[in-house]
Amino acid sequence: MSQPKVGVLMGGLSTERDISLQSGQAVLKALQGRGHDAVAVIVDRDLPRSLVEQGIDVAWIALHGRFGEDGCVQGLLEVMGIPYTGSGVRASAVAMDKVATKRAVAHLDAVRLADDHIVRRGETWPADLPVPAVIKPAVGGSSIGVSVAPDVAARDGAIEAALELDGVVLVEAYVTGREITAAVLDGVALPIVAIDPVDGWFDLAAKYQKGRTVYTVPAPIPDEAAHQAQQAALAAYRAIGCTGLARADFILPPDGSPPVFLEINTLPGMTPTSLSPMAAGEVGIDFADLCEKILAGAHRMEAEVDLG
Numbered sequence: 001m002s003q004p005k006v007g008v009l010m011g012g013l014s015t016e017r018d019i020s021l022q023s024g025q026a027v028l029k030a031l032q033g034r035g036h037d038a039v040a041v042i043v044d045r046d047l048p049r050s051l052v053e054q055g056i057d058v059a060w061i062a063l064h065g066r067f068g069e070d071g072c073v074q075g076l077l078e079v080m081g082i083p084y085t086g087s088g089v090r091a092s093a094v095a096m097d098k099v100a101t102k103r104a105v106a107h108l109d110a111v112r113l114a115d116d117h118i119v120r121r122g123e124t125w126p127a128d129l130p131v132p133a134v135i136k137p138a139v140g141g142s143s144i145g146v147s148v149a150p151d152v153a154a155r156d157g158a159i160e161a162a163l164e165l166d167g168v169v170l171v172e173a174y175v176t177g178r179e180i181t182a183a184v185l186d187g188v189a190l191p192i193v194a195i196d197p198v199d200g201w202f203d204l205a206a207k208y209q210k211g212r213t214v215y216t217v218p219a220p221i222p223d224e225a226a227h228q229a230q231q232a233a234l235a236a237y238r239a240i241g242c243t244g245l246a247r248a249d250f251i252l253p254p255d256g257s258p259p260v261f262l263e264i265n266t267l268p269g270m271t272p273t274s275l276s277p278m279a280a281g282e283v284g285i286d287f288a289d290l291c292e293k294i295l296a297g298a299h300r301m302e303a304e305v306d307l308g
Contacts, residue, residue: 245268
């Protein structure tokens with residue numbers, strides 16, 4: 001029996017298209033290097049036709065942002081009967097929405113959250129919103145549209161800018177500390193990665209411009225803090241219903257209190273220098289191994305009726 005044809009879905013319709021292309025090309029090269037029959041599927045509005053014309057048997061999703069990480073492509077693949085990697089429709093949709101994510105994990109003892117307020121387009125927001133504050137579009141990734149506002153004027157300007165990107169904006173109380181991240185692979189927490197921007201905070205430039213951030217794995221933090229972050233990541237992963245690879249981000253306060261959960265990503269970056277592959281490498285899983293492990297977890301729902 002011939003091996004399945006793997007389509008690595010990359011590109012997409014979001015502001016993170018270029019980042020997705022980088023992830024996708026890295027995954028494609030790794031799978032082809034391991035002998036898989038893998039091809040690139042550049043995602044646009046004609047995705048269903050591309051999947052059929054290329055004879056794709058299984059989809060390795062390397063998309064980021066809207067229409068790729070939010071359950072839309074996952075739902076399409078379910079309808080088409082094509083197994084796919086990563087989390088399912090519901091978990092993808094919840095994790096993509098920062099407000100929905102926080103509400104889904106708010107009951108978990110293991111997960112500590114920053115205070116927040118919701119602002120919606122067309123509504124007047126209260127004057128007593130916190131400052132300093134972190135302003136985030138509810139839906140989006142790669143820190144696009146995210147701002148740290150030190151005062152009221154900056155906060156209000158950042159809210160206006162974020163509302164241009166999404167109709168719902170999350171305003172969180174600013175938490176000082178070190179950013180760390182905890183990847184989870186098939187229900188197992190990987191070592192913590194510490195994220196130390198050379199200047200400022202971990203914004204879009206710090207994430208993707210070489211030399212702007214120092215990454216350390218395992219993170220040089222107390223063992224208890226690392227354990228707390230791993231347990232919180234696992235709790236969020238399970239509560240939301242994630243599968244395959246996901247990555248939770250945290251702020252570790254300097255006062256020794258538990259890490260503060262920020263969000264969970266169901267399709268984290270996948271280049272050899274991305275954070276999740278970095279964490280996997282620390283436990284002996286190289287980049288190609290990781291790509292194959294994710295592929296092995298490809299899944300789909302079974303149809304309820306046989307249409308012949």
